[in-house]
Amino acid sequence: MSLKSVATSFYTLLAVVIALAWAFPVYWMLNSSLLPNSTLQSLTPTFLPFGGSLDNFTSVFKHNDGSFFTALGISLTVTLSTVAIVLFIAFLGALAISRFRFKGRKSFILALLLIQMLPAEGMFIAQYKMMSSVGMLNNVIGLTVLYTAAVVPFTIWMLRGFVAGVPAELEEAAMVDGLSRTQAFLRITFPLLAPGLVASGVYAFLQAWNEFTVALVLMDGENQTLPLWLRGFVQSSATRETDWGMVMAASTLVAVPVIIFFLLVQSKMSSGLVGGAVKG
Amino acid sequence: MSTNAPAPPQARQRVETPAAQLKTPRKKRTWVAPVLLILPSIVVLMAALGYPIGWQFITSFKKFGLLQQFGAAPEWVGFANYIALLQDPYLWVVLGRSLLFCLICAFSTVAIGGGLAMLMKRVGTAARLILQIAMLLAWSMPVVATMTVWIWLVDWRRGVLNWVLDKFGADSIGHNWLASPVTFFAIAVVIVVWMSVPFVALSIYAGLTQVSAEVLEAAEMDGATGWQRTRLIVMPLIAPVLSIVLLLQLIWDLRVFTQIKLLQEAGGTASETNMLGTYIYQLGVGSGDFGTASAVSILMLIITVAISWYYVRSLMKEEN
Numbered sequence: 001m002s003l004k005s006v007a008t009s010f011y012t013l014l015a016v017v018i019a020l021a022w023a024f025p026v027y028w029m030l031n032s033s034l035l036p037n038s039t040l041q042s043l044t045p046t047f048l049p050f051g052g053s054l055d056n057f058t059s060v061f062k063h064n065d066g067s068f069f070t071a072l073g074i075s076l077t078v079t080l081s082t083v084a085i086v087l088f089i090a091f092l093g094a095l096a097i098s099r100f101r102f103k104g105r106k107s108f109i110l111a112l113l114l115i116q117m118l119p120a121e122g123m124f125i126a127q128y129k130m131m132s133s134v135g136m137l138n139n140v141i142g143l144t145v146l147y148t149a150a151v152v153p154f155t156i157w158m159l160r161g162f163v164a165g166v167p168a169e170l171e172e173a174a175m176v177d178g179l180s181r182t183q184a185f186l187r188i189t190f191p192l193l194a195p196g197l198v199a200s201g202v203y204a205f206l207q208a209w210n211e212f213t214v215a216l217v218l219m220d221g222e223n224q225t226l227p228l229w230l231r232g233f234v235q236s237s238a239t240r241e242t243d244w245g246m247v248m249a250a251s252t253l254v255a256v257p258v259i260i261f262f263l264l265v266q267s268k269m270s271s272g273l274v275g276g277a278v279k280g
Numbered sequence: 281m282s283t284n285a286p287a288p289p290q291a292r293q294r295v296e297t298p299a300a301q302l303k304t305p306r307k308k309r310t311w312v313a314p315v316l317l318i319l320p321s322i323v324v325l326m327a328a329l330g331y332p333i334g335w336q337f338i339t340s341f342k343k344f345g346l347l348q349q350f351g352a353a354p355e356w357v358g359f360a361n362y363i364a365l366l367q368d369p370y371l372w373v374v375l376g377r378s379l380l381f382c383l384i385c386a387f388s389t390v391a392i393g394g395g396l397a398m399l400m401k402r403v404g405t406a407a408r409l410i411l412q413i414a415m416l417l418a419w420s421m422p423v424v425a426t427m428t429v430w431i432w433l434v435d436w437r438r439g440v441l442n443w444v445l446d447k448f449g450a451d452s453i454g455h456n457w458l459a460s461p462v463t464f465f466a467i468a469v470v471i472v473v474w475m476s477v478p479f480v481a482l483s484i485y486a487g488l489t490q491v492s493a494e495v496l497e498a499a500e501m502d503g504a505t506g507w508q509r510t511r512l513i514v515m516p517l518i519a520p521v522l523s524i525v526l527l528l529q530l531i532w533d534l535r536v537f538t539q540i541k542l543l544q545e546a547g548g549t550a551s552e553t554n555m556l557g558t559y560i561y562q563l564g565v566g567s568g569d570f571g572t573a574s575a576v577s578i579l580m581l582i583i584t585v586a587i588s589w590y591y592v593r594s595l596m597k598e599e600n
Contacts, residue, residue, distance in 0.1 A: 008403070015399050015407040019414035025474070026417045028440065029429045043453070045440050089320040096317035103311060106596065108318055113592050115329065117584045119535040121557035122577025125564040126332030126339070149328030152321050210422040212538045217565065227424040231542065234428055244432055255425040262420035263413070 029255070032248035033057070040244045056249035063233065063246075068253065070222060071229035075209060078140055078225060082147040082208040083201050090152050090200060091193075094159035095185075099168065112153040120150065124217040131218060138220045146218070147208045155200045162196025163189070202265050209258055226254045340574035354571065361575040371559075371576070378534060378555040379583075381465060385472045385536075386529035390522065392473065393480030400485045412482070419478035427542040430471045434458070436547075458547035465553070468543055472536060480525045487521035488514070527591050531584055537561070556580045 032040060034052030060068055097105055127146060128137070136142030166189045174184035212227045219228060233250050237243045340361055342354040365371050396415070400408045421429075434441045436456035445452040457463045491514055499509050537557030544550050550562065556576065564573030585592075 011399060011402045012404060012407045015403045015411045018396065018399070019407075019411045022411075022474070022477075023414040023417050025426070025429045025433060026421060028433060029425070032432065040438065043438065043443070045438070045443050085324075089324060092317040093321040096314040100310065100314035100317075102314040105314070108322075110592070110596060111325075113588075113595065114585070115325065117531055117581075117588050118329065118333070119557070119577060119580045119584060121535055121537045121560055122580050123329070123332045123336060125560075125570055125573055125577075126335040127328070128565075129335060129570075130331050145324065146328050149324050152324060156321065206420070210424075212424055227422060230424050230428065231545075235545070242435075244435075244438075247428060248432065251425040251428045255421050258422055259417060259420045263416055 026255075026259075029248050029251050032244055033252045035245055037243050037245045041241075056245040057253070059246050060233075060250045060253060067222070067224075067229060068250070071224045071226050074140060074223060075226040078143050078147065079205055079208040081140075081144045082151065083204045085144070085148050086151050086155050086204040087197060087201055089148070090155035090159055091197065093152070093156040094163050097156070098160045098163040099185075112156055115153045116157075120213055124214060127214065128217050137218060138223050140223075143215060143218055143225075146214050147211060150211075150214070151204045151207045155204055158200050158203065159193075159196055162193055162199075165196075166192045198265060202262070206258065206262070230254050336574045336577055339570050340578050342571045344568060344570045344572075348568070357571070361571045362579075365572060365575055365579070374554050374556060374559045375579075375583075377465075381469070381536070381555060382530060382533040385469055385476070385533040386526060388469070389473050389476045389480050389529050389533075390526045393477045393525070394484050394522070396477065396481040397484035397488055400481070401488050415478035415481055418474060419482075421475070423475070423538050424542065426471065426475055427539060427546075430467070430474075431458075431543070431546045434467055456547060458543060459549075461549070461552045464543065464548045468536075468539060471543075472533060472539055476529060476532070480529065483525050484518060484521055487518040491517050523591070527588060530587055534584060534587070535580070 031047070031049050031052075033056055034049035034054070035046055036053070036055065039046050093108075096102075097109060131137045131139070131142045131146075134142075136145075170188050171181070171184040174188050175181060179187065210227060211225070212231075215225045215228050216231075219225065224232065230250055234242075234247050237247050339354075341356060341358055343357045343360065344354050348354050396411065400411055403411075433439050434457045436442065436454060436458075441457070442452045442455060457467050495513060496509055499513055504512070535557055536555060540548075540553065540555050540558050541561065544553055544558065550558070554562065560573050560576050560580070563569045563576065
């Protein structure tokens with residue numbers, strides 16, 4: 001065996017070992033969610049869910065009269081509204097800064113960059129006060145507005161890379177052929193932007209679905225998004241000996257839909273993130 | 281997506297010259313369309329952020345005490361909150377802790393991420409896919425679910441970590457990692473790095489795939505060693521990606537909140553483990569001291585802008 005192939009097999013082995021180690025927490029969540037609490041109470045961990053069951057999941061669904069489904073409904077409403085509004089607004093904004101030169105363009109871009117640096121944790125008291133003064137505390141619409149504003153700047157930044165990637169010459173050629181500027185854009189450029197819209201939509205989805213801080217401050221009582229619900233679930237379980245099987249089943253229910261969704265669209269997502277972020 | 285996109289000056293030429301020639305009468309109206317296009321974003325941003333930023337700024341000059349909790353109007357105290365804060369040793373402890381945590385996390389994340397990206401470049405397709413999927417799993421986990429699993433992994437009685445260490449003879453069963461600040465932060469660093477490395481590794485890998493193989497071959501034929509090729513060709517080409525991911529990590533790790541808050545709830549002592557985010561939360565939501573909480577958030581904003589200023593300036597220069 002040559003030196004080079006020894007090195008290659010070493011690197012391959014290294015990559016696989018690191019991959020397994022990295023994925024271990026995710027595996028451990030799934031594994032624990034399938035095991036009964038009596039098994040998890042043992043001092044020796046069980047590494048394979050042989051003889052496991054879906055009982056933990058059934059218990060989670062029944063917990064507090066199905067509060068999981070209430071939270072799921074709220075999370076879906078907030079997330080999907082945020083994605084729809086963000087895509088519409090950010091698309092227009094990205095179009096403006098990549099296809100037009102106008103007064104105030106630079107200030108707008110600077111504002112987008114600076115907003116991404118605002119510490120959300122430094123603003124939640126003010127946002128709480130604001131929402132309380134307009135009577136939108138504990139309100140899905142209020143939460144959607146705040147999520148939209150938090151996600152829009154980066155989404156514009158990302159989409160701008162995609163719009164810039166479609167050569168304006170294509171539109172100009174169509175305009176020479178007699179289309180108006182709007183027509184040329186809608187018929188030629190817009191279809192080419194589909195991957196960019198998907199990538200930005202996924203980004204917005206993940207941000208809104210996983211958001212914790214703003215929801216923690218703004219929402220109350222029964223009105224919980226899934227991350228809040230999960231935290232409450234863990235806390236209620238921790239008062240006794242923690243029922244790790246149920247807690248892991250609950251975490252799995254919050255995480256797995258996102259993981260599957262993410263794996264399906266990831267190739268567009270990562271190229272979009274890099275492209276949008278690195279492009280001038 | 282390629283990173284060598286047309287530079288903005290070319291874009292300007294492209295849009296203005298031919299379009300203006302085609303539709304001369306439109307020229308007058310060119311500012312109307314873009315302004316209408318950015319109007320919705322401005323409205324949303326102003327509604328959600330404009331008022332809070334203003335409120336935060338003004339409130340940082342007001343004093344909130346017990347009386348205010350019963351409805352009295354807060355008193356205007358000028359810079360008193362800031363002065364009190366800057367003289368409070370605890371703020372410096374929290375600030376130092378936050379900065380140290382942020383630097384350790386951000387630099388380890390970029391170093392490990394860069395290493396993994398180079399590993400992905402070296403290995404065959406199968407091994408690379410396995411590594412990429414593991415990265416994506418970690419990346420897409422919602423943060424609250426991530427924290428729950430990690431707290432279970434380090435659970436003092438039945439966590440796998442203690443069991444494994446015990447197998448290696450460390451007699452660690454029953455050791456509570458979250459009780460002491462040093463191990464609390466060690467765990468926090470591991471978790472934050474675990475969740476941030478995937479984004480960095482995949483971004484740098486995407487950057488590495490843009491480095492053309494022909495150039496590297498040519499350099500090899502000219503006699504450049506492996507290290508020279510890395511340092512003189514690969515590094516400069518991926519430098520923009522490296523600097524942007526490092527900057528993003530610095531900003532994100534400085535404002536880390538959810539991870540610390542949930543670890544505190546799982547057994548950390550708040551006063552010994554507070555960082556800027558949890559400190560603001562404790563001051564404002566916990567004690568109703570909105571004035572001081574606002575002053576801390578303004579300080580945090582200043583620090584963040586200071587860290588990113590160089591980057592923002594260089595990006596804005598490109599816009600010219």
